[in-house]
Amino acid sequence: MAEVKLDHVRKVYDGTVVAVEDFHLTIKDGEFVVLVGPSGCGKSTTLRMVAGLEEISDGTISIGDRVVNDVLPKDRDIAMVFQNYALYPHMTVYKNMAFGLMLRKLPRDQIHTRVEQTAAMLGIEHLLKRRPKALSGGQRQRVALGRAIVREPKVFLFDEPLSNLDAKLRVTTRTEIKNLHQRLKTTTIYVTHDQEEAMTLGDRIVVMSEGKVQQVDTPLNIYRRPANRFVAAFLGSPPMNFIQGKLEESEGGLHFMDGQYIDLTLPGEMASRVASHKGKAVTLGFRPTAMSETAEGKFAGPGNSLTLQTSVVEPLGERIDVSCTSSTGGHLVARIEARDDFPVGDRVTFHLDMSHVHLFADGEFGPNLVHPSA
Numbered sequence: 001m002a003e004v005k006l007d008h009v010r011k012v013y014d015g016t017v018v019a020v021e022d023f024h025l026t027i028k029d030g031e032f033v034v035l036v037g038p039s040g041c042g043k044s045t046t047l048r049m050v051a052g053l054e055e056i057s058d059g060t061i062s063i064g065d066r067v068v069n070d071v072l073p074k075d076r077d078i079a080m081v082f083q084n085y086a087l088y089p090h091m092t093v094y095k096n097m098a099f100g101l102m103l104r105k106l107p108r109d110q111i112h113t114r115v116e117q118t119a120a121m122l123g124i125e126h127l128l129k130r131r132p133k134a135l136s137g138g139q140r141q142r143v144a145l146g147r148a149i150v151r152e153p154k155v156f157l158f159d160e161p162l163s164n165l166d167a168k169l170r171v172t173t174r175t176e177i178k179n180l181h182q183r184l185k186t187t188t189i190y191v192t193h194d195q196e197e198a199m200t201l202g203d204r205i206v207v208m209s210e211g212k213v214q215q216v217d218t219p220l221n222i223y224r225r226p227a228n229r230f231v232a233a234f235l236g237s238p239p240m241n242f243i244q245g246k247l248e249e250s251e252g253g254l255h256f257m258d259g260q261y262i263d264l265t266l267p268g269e270m271a272s273r274v275a276s277h278k279g280k281a282v283t284l285g286f287r288p289t290a291m292s293e294t295a296e297g298k299f300a301g302p303g304n305s306l307t308l309q310t311s312v313v314e315p316l317g318e319r320i321d322v323s324c325t326s327s328t329g330g331h332l333v334a335r336i337e338a339r340d341d342f343p344v345g346d347r348v349t350f351h352l353d354m355s356h357v358h359l360f361a362d363g364e365f366g367p368n369l370v371h372p373s374a
Contacts, residue, residue, distance in 0.1 A: 001029050001030055001154055001155075001185065001186055001187050002029060002063050002064035002077075002154040002155060002187055003026065003027065003028055003029045003062075003063075003064065003187070004026075004027040004050065004061075004062070004063055004155055004187055004189065005025075005026045005027070005060075005061070005062040006023050006024060006025050006026075006046070006049075006050070006059065006060075006061055007024060007059050007060045007061070007062070008022050008023070008024050008058070008059040008060075009022075009023040009024070009046070009049060009056055009058070009059035009060070009061060010022060010023070010056065010057045010058035010059055011042070011045055011046075011049060011054060011056060011057050011211075012057045012058075018211050019042050019045045019211055020042040020045050020046050020049070020211045021042075021211045021212050022059075022212070022213075023042075023046055023059070023213060024213075025206065025213070025216060027187060027189060028187075029187055030185040030186070030187055031187060031188070031203050031204065032178075032181050032188045032190065032201060032202055032203045032204075033188070033189055033190070033202060033203065033204050033205075033206060034190045034191075034192060034197070034198040034201055034202035034204075034205050034206065035047065035189065035190070035191045035192075035206045035208060036191075036192055036193065036194075036195060036197075036198040036205055036206070036207055036208070036234075036235075037193070037207060037208035037209055037214075037234070038193065038209065038234070039193060041208040041209050041210060041211065042208055042210075042211040042212075043191045043193075043206075043208050044159055044160070044191050046191075046208075047157055047159055047189060047191045048159075049061060050063075050078070050155075050157060050189060051073055051076070051078055051080050051157050052068065052071065052072060052073035052076055052078075053073060056069060063076055063077065063078070063154060063155060064154060076155075077153050077154040077155070078153050078154065078155045078156075078157055079100075079147075079148035079149075079151045079153040079155075079156055079157070080148070080156075080157040080158075080159065081141075081144050081145060081148050081156070081157070081158045081159070081161045082144070082159050082161070083159055083160045083161060083163050083164060084164065085132070085140045085141060085143070085144045085164075086144065087132040087140060087143060087144060087147075088132075089131065089132050089133060090131070091131070091132075092128065092129055092130060092131055093119075093124065093127045093128045093129070093130055093131075093132075093135070093143050093146075094115055094119075094128040094129065096132070096143055096147055097115045097118065097119070097128075097143065097146045097147045097150050098111050098112075098115050098150070099147075100147065100150070100151050101114065101115075101150060101151065114150045114152075115128070115146075115150055118146045118149045118150045119146060121146075121149070121180070121183075122142045122145060122146050122149075122176070123142070124139065124142050124143060124146060127139060127143070137164060137165050137166075137169065138165060138169045138172075138173060141161060141162070141164075141165065141173055142173075142176075144161070145161075145176075145177070145180070149180070149184070153186070154186070154187065155186065155187045155188070155189065156186050156187070156188040156189070157188075157189050157190075158177075158188065158189070158190040158191060159191050160191055160192055160193065161173075161177075161190075162174060162192070162194075162197065163192075163193075163194075170194075170197075174197055174200060174201060177190075177201065178200070178201055190202070195234065195235050195236070195237065196237065198219070198235070199219045199223070199235070200219075202218075202219055203218070204216060204217060204218055204219075205217065205218070205219055205222050205235075207222065207230075207231050207234060207235065209230050209234075209365075214227060214228060214230055214231050214365070215227040215228070215231045215373070222235055223235055223236060225368065225371040226240075226358065226368055226371075227367065227368055227373045228360065228365045228366055228367050228368060229242070229283055229285065229360040229363070229364060229365060229366045229368075230364055230365050232285050232358060232360070232368070236287060238288050238321060238333045238335065239333075240285045240286065240287055240358075241285065241286055241287070241288060241332045241333060242283050242284065242285050242330075243256075243258055243262060243283070243284045243326065243330060243332075244258065244281070244283055244284075244330075245257050245258040245259065245262065245281075245282065245283075245284060246259070246279065246280065246281055246282065247266075247274060247277050247278050247279065247280060247282055247359075248278070248279070249278060250263075253265055253266065253271060254266045254271035254274070254275060254278065256282070256284050256359070258326075258328055260327060260328055261307075261326070261327040261328065262306065262326065262327075262328075264284070264304040264306075264352065264354065264357075265304055265354075266354065267354050267355065270354070270357070270359075270370055273369065273370055273372075274359050274369045274370065277359075277361065277369060280361075280362070281362040282359050282360060282361060282362060282366075282369065283359070283360040283361075283362065283366060284357060284358070284359060285357070285358040285359070285360055286352065286353075286356055286357045286358065287335075287356060288321065288332075288333040288334050288335035289335045289356075290352060290353045290356035290357065291306070291334035291335070291336060291350045291351065291352055291353075292334075292336055292337070292350065292351045292353070293336055293337075293348070293350060293351065304351075304352050304354055305349050305350065305351055305352065306326070306332075306349070306350050306352050307327075307347055307348070307349045307350075308324035308325065308326055308332060308334075308347070308348060308349075308350060309324060309325045309326075309327075309345075309346075309347055309348075310322055310323070310324050310342075310343060310344050310345060310346055310347075310348050311323050311324065311325060311344070311345065312344070313342050313344055315338060316335075316338070317338065318337070318338055319335050319336065319337065319338055320335070320336060320337075320338045320339075320342060321333055321334070321335050322334045322335075322336060322342065322348075324348070324350075334350055336350075357370070358370050358371070
């Protein structure tokens with residue numbers, strides 16, 4: 001196992017296209033870090049630079065106490081699991097798992113022991129004599145995992161390994177990967193575009209967009225205190241609700257107003273944090289779970305009300321998702337306690353828990369004014 005350090009790493013294609021800009025991060029020994037973001041954000045390019053499959057344009061990458069900028073992929077002591085499994089079709093499962101160890105000229109009995117133990121760990125010992133074409137997608141992914149595990153590398157690299165699996169299999173395989181990490185404690189870098197994978201797997205999450213790191217933190221901190229509007233919009237399902245407006249002084253306090261119908265009073269501490277933006281355009285953001293039908297119960301306390309036109313109700317068991325439209329035409333979602341007779345197509349007043357509200361400076365990457373980054 002080893003620490004991985006990316007020190008102001010940059011990747012530029014053809015001298016003009018910046019794929020990764022100033023990536024700076026230390027991944028601790030044994031840590032599971034997930035790189036997440038939309039397609040084209042630079043997450044896979046970053047992973048490939050760590051693997052040695054992409055040459056870096058600037059900066060340094062270290063694995064353990066060794067700078068690996070000029071070290072060949074096979075000599076970096078890493079193991080990579082790909083999206084497409086990359087198994088040798090003419091080899092049995094046993095030989096696929098053993099091949100890397102054979103190239104390293106390990107003793108035959110040691111190879112056999114490692115393969116057998118790893119296969120038992122993954123529950124694929126009964127598949128060792130089969131070839132990849134005789135396996136399901138989930139079984140092939142387990143073989144790809146096994147091939148990485150038997151090498152006992154310092155670092156595991158995963159490049160969207162679950163994207164070719166169906167929804168149910170993704171969940172079970174994701175759990176297996178997390179269990180494996182808890183047992184092996186190998187430093188792991190995992191790339192995905194799936195926010196649910198990122199939230200459930202990572203010790204820390206790196207949110208990327210347009211080649212830049214937008215935030216690095218634990219899953220809960222990113223969810224509760226997004227650094228900017230992009231992070232807030234990207235992580236969370238259903239996504240965060242947003243309303244455009246301004247901060248205005250009214251009746252001795254600071255209010256968020258949309259200019260027509262919405263007028264929300266900011267609590268004292270929040271008002272003091274954002275006072276410097278009085279009179280400026282801002283974006284109000286809040287999770288669907290910050291809304292309820294009344295001010296009683298779970299969301300009792302500091303709050304305001306929003307009167308919205310309901311359009312669709314989606315039952316989720318104990319909860320329902322209510323799609324709504326504001327008076328200015330904005331789309332909002334409320335996730336509230338379920339009831340069978342919830343009115344659809346009517347105007348309904350919701351309580352908004354102001355202690356769970358965020359305010360962002362104007363723009364797609366406007367910083368969080370309530371919880372500014374350090």
